[in-house]
Amino acid sequence: MGRKMLKILFAGLQNSGKTSIILTLQKIYSQMTGIKPTRGVERTGLDNLGLDIKVWDLGGQEEFREKYFEKKEEYFTETDIMFYVIDVLDSRKFYESLTYYLKIIDIFKTYSEKLPQIIIFIHKFDPDLQDDEKILQNIEKVQVLFNQDSLETTFFNTSIYNEWTVIQGFSSGLTSLSKDEIALETKLKEFAQETDSSFVLLVDKNRMLIGNYKKDEMSKILGDRLLPMIDIYSDISNLSVYQLNNLIAQLSDMYLFLQKIQVKSAPYYLMIISHSKDIGLLLEKKLPTFVKQLEATIEQFLLTFQDL
Ligand SMILES: Nc1nc2c(ncn2[C@@H]2O[C@H](COP(=O)(O)OP(=O)(O)OP(=O)(O)O)[C@@H](O)[C@H]2O)c(=O)[nH]1
């Protein structure tokens, strides 16, 4: 059976960070099987979720931008996902970027049967800027500016200095193409309720984020910052001498729980933030049933990519 080929565009002004993001993704997913050599200067192959992904990196210098608009069909048609990148540090260019963005959207609307999934990366939001007032204002500005369209866009604050932000944004683009995204999210939410958890997240062994549930903004902020714990946990869980099963860490009145689970013999990592101090026991009881249910849900989730 031929695999569906996905066309992913990275667009945005010059210097916004597109190539850096693509290089980061390549580094993150390079341990994946079947990665293909870069085809030509600007097209990259990624192999993810069993999909054949072609990444187009549209250089943002003005002369190139003009070229894309002259040859609209070649560049923009049959795009499945567009990641649009904005440099959050460079607020003077927000309007120029918006103009470029709207021009691209216009082409999609005119020439495509179906609008691609659109994800906006508010980029260069580096770890040391998390509490910077000016930058936080810039983020809000971008969200307001780029939201004026009737599109369903999703925003992610990203930085190449926090790989998990890039993983989250990229995964979100891919998983949103599955028709069964909601079913999986619902499962995670139910599980969160059963275990008094405010954050539940599932990634595959390649750090592809399959699904997540975040109860509120606070849980999201905390959970997102704790994502690198998955790397630490996966590292130690692979040390066979210790045979570590799970990791539980106390965070004031909350508990972080990490465990590797097997779903249809494929490994996944489950990360949970719970308020129950008996989370270890609770999960011992609930996990087997949950994993059983996940099997069917994940299988269905992955299947629907085939008939995109
Ligand atoms: N602080 C910071 N700098 C970044 C980040 N990502 C990229 N950069 C820097 O931004 C500059 C431009 O990055 P590129 O990836 O070349 O930008 P581009 O969008 O590909 O630019 P064009 O190819 O000209 O369209 C480089 O100096 C990068 O190191 C980030 O997350 N944080």
Ligand SMILES: [Mg+2]
């Ligand atoms: Mg570039």
